[in-house]
Amino acid sequence: MSQWIGTANQTYAPYAMEELRRLIEGVAFTQLAAGEVFLMSCPLEREETLQAIRQQEPIFLRHLQPVDRTIEITGNANDLEQLSDMVRNAVMTFENKRVAVHIRRTPKSGFVYSAADTKAVLDAVLEELDAEPVVQQPDVIIAIYAAVDQIYVGFGAPSEMLSDWPGGAVRFQREEGQVSRAKFKLLEAEREFGLNYAEYRNAIDIGAAPGGWTSLLLERGLRVTAIDPAELHPSLMAYPTLTYLKRNASEVKFEAGTFDLLVCDMSWSPMMMCKLVLDLEPALTQGGTAIITVKLMHRKPLQTIRDVISRLSTEFRLQKAKQLFHNREEITLYLIKK
């Protein structure tokens, strides 16, 4: 038996739960924040649960935290004392380790302390225990979720929580002159899929305007062919490594094996996207990478995703499908050309 808190992007928790139900027989759920956060009771032990999830990571499960302890909220200083004692009692887990404290809450939680105050108190306790409180690259995370009348606490490595950000909410710094917020999607994909765009040489960006993705790839030193009937941001025109084809993607053609990276963020009907990508796929080298967003247009996202993956599987091997924190009504696919 083990207990977990699962988190998905807003309104997508039902799909995360559906995927978990298919993965692990006998799981049961209680909603903690509508459409987003849920408590999962699992008949498997912690390690077995993690193994099952790693083998086939649910697309819509953004974050997972184990529940090692539950504290009844009193609404006064006693809550902080109980949290502190709990950390002290687990001294062996934290001694000489880099430890991050992640705190989240439901809006109606009876836990009255701010995340900053709670973290300050627990960081002081960690220092007493010869642990190093950190924000980035922790060895261990203390994940705290304050629900309405209970606090759920779990300790674990970042890899056990699917993310090293609180609740999997990846935050990137907005830059001066950034062309579009869409850039964050491609940045997050790089982290999530363990890629390094600088290792590629020649990219094709299908549906590139206004140019957030193209700008990131240009900054990483790639040659980029950007295709879009809409305008690219004028700041990109300064790059001699940019080729801009102001056209519909269905009107262009390239020599076989021209590109080693294909990215596509067309926010269009999934099946039309598949057709365009498959038409342009010969331009990608064998073993080349594709990063593609799939718009979830109607009520059955899991079915849409299955159909898209099946359609693309004639030419591509799926590496991972994931709804990223920066994906709205869509998910992102990471594929390798066969």
Ligand SMILES: C[S@@+](CC[C@H](N)C(=O)[O-])C[C@H]1O[C@@H](n2cnc3c(N)ncnc32)[C@H](O)[C@@H]1O
């Ligand atoms: C969500 S935006 C892309 C944002 C971009 N990734 C960024 O970072 O700025 C979708 C783009 O796809 C383009 N698009 C839609 N259908 C297309 C097609 N058939 N051929 C080329 N571009 C297309 C649209 O014009 C639109 O600019």
